[in-house]
Structure formats: structure tokens, C-alpha cells
Amino acid sequence: MTDTTLTPSRLWKRMTLEQRQRAAHAFWQDPEATDDQAQAALLIAQQKKFRAKTVISLDVDRKARHLASLASLPETIAARALVTYHLAEQRPLMGAFLDALGIAHENGLIKGDGIRPDAAKVGPAVAKISKQFPADDVRIYLDTLRCQDPETWGGLP
Numbered sequence: 001m002t003d004t005t006l007t008p009s010r011l012w013k014r015m016t017l018e019q020r021q022r023a024a025h026a027f028w029q030d031p032e033a034t035d036d037q038a039q040a041a042l043l044i045a046q047q048k049k050f051r052a053k054t055v056i057s058l059d060v061d062r063k064a065r066h067l068a069s070l071a072s073l074p075e076t077i078a079a080r081a082l083v084t085y086h087l088a089e090q091r092p093l094m095g096a097f098l099d100a101l102g103i104a105h106e107n108g109l110i111k112g113d114g115i116r117p118d119a120a121k122v123g124p125a126v127a128k129i130s131k132q133f134p135a136d137d138v139r140i141y142l143d144t145l146r147c148q149d150p151e152t153w154g155g156l157p
Contacts, residue, residue: 006150008078011143013071019140020068023085027067027077028060030084040067040077082144093133093141100125116152126157 012020027033027040038056044066045052055063067073073081086094087108094108101121104111117125130138145153 008147012078023081024064024067026084026088027081028063036080097129100128
């Protein structure tokens with residue numbers, strides 16, 4: 001039996017090249033991701049037959065293109081890329097979804113811990129953001145929530 005659990009690396013594989021490039025760009029610009037960036041530089045160097053020093057010296061756009069071209073990423077790098085992508089580019093989507101759920105947030109980030117969505121509001125909230133935002137963006141956002149916290153967000157459609 002194969003494991004079909006949604007993981008950040010499996011979600012990365014499902015993303016379009018353009019989505020992966022946007023996520024990779026956000027990843028390389030995150031000042032808090034230095035350890036993951038070093039690991040990503042080593043991965044790119046191995047895959048592309050470069051020296052790690054060469055990869056590290058590339059500009060953000062070139063590093064992003066190289067990272068996005070990798071179909072498979074370690075879980076930690078994929079997870080970081082997904083989170084930084086949403087924080088950098090999808091805050092309006094995140095905020096609209098949380099507003100529709102009635103969850104207090106600050107620019108798309110939930111205020112407080114242990115907040116759980118009202119199951120009766122989830123379907124209508126998903127329908128609302130699906131009308132406002134591109135379907136691929138909504139799908140990636142909802143899948144990212146499921147990956148990050150399956151207990152809280154496992155009931156998303």
C-alpha cells in the first residue's frame with residue numbers, strides 16, 4: 001500500500017513551474033531561512049553539478065529558477081518555501097479566508113494559539129475565496145494549511 005499523505009514535498013511537485021518560481025523567490029529572500037538556504041544551495045549544486053560556492057554567489061532570480069526546476073525537495077525546504085511564498089505573496093488570500101471563517105488575524109496571520117475553524121463555516125469560506133482568487137492559488141493555500149496542521153485543517157475540501 002502506498003502512502004498518499006499530503007506533505008510539503010508532494011505539494012511542491014504538484015505546483016506549476018511558475019508557482020514554484022514564486023515560492024523559490026520568496027524562499028531566497030527570507031532573512032530567517034539561512035540554514036534552509038544553505039541546504040538548498042548544496043542540493044542545487046549536487047543536482048546541477050555546480051560548486052556550492054557558485055550557487056551561493058548567484059543572484060536571487062537565478063537561485064530561484066534553479067530551485068524551482070527541482071521537482072523534488074526535502075520536506076524542510078519545501079515547507080519553508082511554501083510558508084515564505086504565502087507570507088510574501090498571498091496575504092490577501094490568507095486574510096480573506098480567515099475573515100470568512102471569523103478568525104481574528106493580523107494581515108493573514110492568526111492571532112493566538114489553538115484556534116480552530118468552525119466546521120460549518122469552512123465550506124462557505126472556501127467557496128468565497130474560490131470566487132475571489134485564482135483556483136491554483138486557493139488550492140495551494142488550502143493544501144499548505146493541511147500539510148502544516150492536519151489536525152486543524154484536515155477537514156478542508
